[in-house]
Each structure stands twice: as C-alpha cells, then as structure tokens.
Amino acid sequence: MKPNSPWVFLPLLGFILLAVLLASGLGRDPQELPSALVGKPVPAFSLSSLLTEETVTEASLTGRWQLLNVWATWCPTCHVEHPFLLALAAQGVPIAGLNYKDETPAARQYLANLGNPFTHVIVDADGQLGLDLGVYGAPETFLINPQGEIVLRHAGDLNERVWKEKFLPLMPAEQSGQGGAQ
Known part of the structure; x- marks a missing residue:
C-alpha cells in the first residue's frame, strides 16, 4: 500500500464505526426489550394446564386486567421474584x-413448596408460545388488558419498583391490587 492510499485510513474508519456502535448501546436499559406484540392480542395457543387436566387457550387471558408471568424452576431470578408475585396475588x-421449557414434575413441586401465585399455569414445554410472544428467557412479565391484548412487556424480575413505575400507571386502580404490593 502506498502511504497516500485511501486504504491506509480503513482501520481508523472501522475503529470509529465500532466505537459509535458500542457507545449507542451504553445508555440503554437492558431490561427494555422491544415487543412487536404490544397493542396486539396474545397469540393463539392451546396448551395443557400444569395443575389440572384442562386445556388452556388464549381465551383464558381475556375478561380482566392480568399479568402473564413467564417462569421456570431452572431460572434463579424466578426464585427471587416469586415472593413478590405471591404478595401481588x-x-x-x-x-x-x-411455565417455560421446564419439567412438569419439578414445576409442580416448586409451586407446592413455595406457594402458587397463579390463577392458572400454562405448560409451554417446547417453548413455542414463548417464541410466539418473543420471550428471550425467564422471567418476563406481560400486562394483558381485558380484551386479551398485550399492553406491556417487562424482561427481568418483577419487583416493587418495576410494579410501581411500569405496571401500575397502565392499570385501572380497581384492577391493580389497590395500589400494588407494599
């Protein structure tokens, strides 16, 4: 290469582009994952219930404001979040x-030992519903309106701060557990 060749500046240009790309991600909250489903209905599904012999469909997520919490026994953060879910319930x-990509006996034992905050538990053994929802991993929590539409998606543990800052402002007071968990 000649010293005056434009190719001499290629490594510098590559470094500047990489620095700009990395810097653009520094100010972002890693818990904020966009969801293409916000404002859209929960995807259609027909799956088994963990605790009964029933089949559960997307119709079970209509009629009232509710949360859909993605959890698994293999998820350490789900264990951390569990007491807050019990308080909300x-x-x-x-x-x-x-129940996402989990073993059914382990999931049943988990709820028997730690308590069950759920109105019903959908078994997503192969992860297809999670895939349809855009789940990256457990835990994730979706706020569902009475029409069965996704209003909010939160990746990570649901805790008092997240509940008060993200979920409560979007829910009618009479549907939100009288102001959230204390």
Missing part, C-alpha cells in the same frame, strides 16, 4: 403463569 392481582 394476595392483594388480588390476577397472574397467569407460563
């Missing part, structure tokens, strides 16, 4: 569970 917040 005790305050009357309806929570449907989506």
Whole structure:
C-alpha cells in the first residue's frame, strides 16, 4: 500500500464505526426489550394446564386486567421474584403463569413448596408460545388488558419498583391490587 492510499485510513474508519456502535448501546436499559406484540392480542395457543387436566387457550387471558408471568424452576431470578408475585396475588392481582421449557414434575413441586401465585399455569414445554410472544428467557412479565391484548412487556424480575413505575400507571386502580404490593 502506498502511504497516500485511501486504504491506509480503513482501520481508523472501522475503529470509529465500532466505537459509535458500542457507545449507542451504553445508555440503554437492558431490561427494555422491544415487543412487536404490544397493542396486539396474545397469540393463539392451546396448551395443557400444569395443575389440572384442562386445556388452556388464549381465551383464558381475556375478561380482566392480568399479568402473564413467564417462569421456570431452572431460572434463579424466578426464585427471587416469586415472593413478590405471591404478595401481588394476595392483594388480588390476577397472574397467569407460563411455565417455560421446564419439567412438569419439578414445576409442580416448586409451586407446592413455595406457594402458587397463579390463577392458572400454562405448560409451554417446547417453548413455542414463548417464541410466539418473543420471550428471550425467564422471567418476563406481560400486562394483558381485558380484551386479551398485550399492553406491556417487562424482561427481568418483577419487583416493587418495576410494579410501581411500569405496571401500575397502565392499570385501572380497581384492577391493580389497590395500589400494588407494599
């Protein structure tokens, strides 16, 4: 290469482009994952219930404001989030569970040992519903309106701060467990 060749600046240009790309991601919240399904109905499904012999469909996610919580026994953060889900359920917040890519006996034992905050638990053994929802991993929580539409998606554990900052402002007060978990 000649010293005056434009190719001499190619490594510098590559470095600048890489630096700009990396810097653009620094200010973003990793918990904020966009969801193409916000404002759209929960995808159609027909799956088994974890605790009954029933088949559960997307119709079970209509008629009231509720949460859809994606969880699994292999998920350490799900264990951290579980007491908060129990507190929300005790305050009357309806929570449907989506047991994601898990072993059914382990999931049943988990709920028997730690308590069951869920109105019903959908078994997503192969992860297809999770894939249809755009789930990256557990835990994730979706806020579903009475029409069965996704209003909000939160990746990561649901805790008091997230509940108050993200979920409560979107829910009618009479549907939100009287102000959230304390």
